[in-house]
Ligand SMILES: Nc1ncnc2c1ncn2[C@@H]1O[C@H](COP(=O)(O)OP(=O)(O)OP(=O)(O)O)[C@@H](O)[C@H]1O
């Protein structure tokens with residue numbers, strides 16, 4: 112479980128990223144974060160694994176505070192959290208398998224991983240992860256020989272090899288075409304359901320949100336303005352989150 116307690120993030124230049132956010136995300140949930148550009152979606156996601164430091168409040172993971180964790184303790188927290196980016200973040204000149212194996216670095220000494228020495232079990236685990244996202248046959252291809260959708264699946268496989276309990280995906284499909292988008296979202300949903308991995312995804316697209324979210328968190332100017340099940344997120348709610356102005360006619364009728 113992930114818990115935000117009165118979390119505020121103010122960037123150094125004074126911009127408010129998050130404003131007194133309180134929320135609990137349960138193990139195994141598939142949560143979609145929505146909101147306008149600049150609403151705080153990435154800040155929220157990146158606060159969880161401390162890619163961004165928060166200014167006030169506390170974030171708990173399974174009841175333990177990550178906010179002040181240091182050294183080994185912080186590494187152990189991070190080992191359980193996989194991150195997926197819009198831009199895939201792969202080492203494009205390396206093979207697919209090596210990229211997936213890099214999910215294992217948190218489990219070994221720096222020296223061993225620098226030398227690329229991974230035990231046989233890690234290689235098996237990585238191949239299994241690739242199989243789960245249907246690209247095992249690409250294991251020995253260079254990452255930059257893959258299509259965008261395939262590259263995103265490699266980054267999902269990397270999170271699986273990492274044995275992450277939580278996956279944070281920051282607009283994982285923003286640079287993909289509609290068909291590939293669906294495949295990647297299906298993969299994320301599948302591993303969420305089959306492996307019980309808590310998944311938090313930032314999305315811009317309302318249609319995709321409706322299709323995949325179990326629960327929606329809506330942000331506006333750093334504030335959590337909606338938290339509810341997908342069934343509760345009506346068009347009106349979306350308009351509110353996105354701050355769409357009411358039709359002039361509607362306003363007249365109201366008056
Ligand atoms: N490194 C930074 N320094 C200063 N301000 C920042 C920084 N990163 C983000 N911000 C600001 O914090 C606010 C929230 O940004 P954030 O990136 O979380 O939004 P977002 O909802 O992810 O937007 P988008 O949909 O465009 O990705 C915005 O006003 C943004 O300009």
Ligand SMILES: [Mg+2]
Nearest residue numbers: 152153154313
């Ligand atoms: Mg963002």
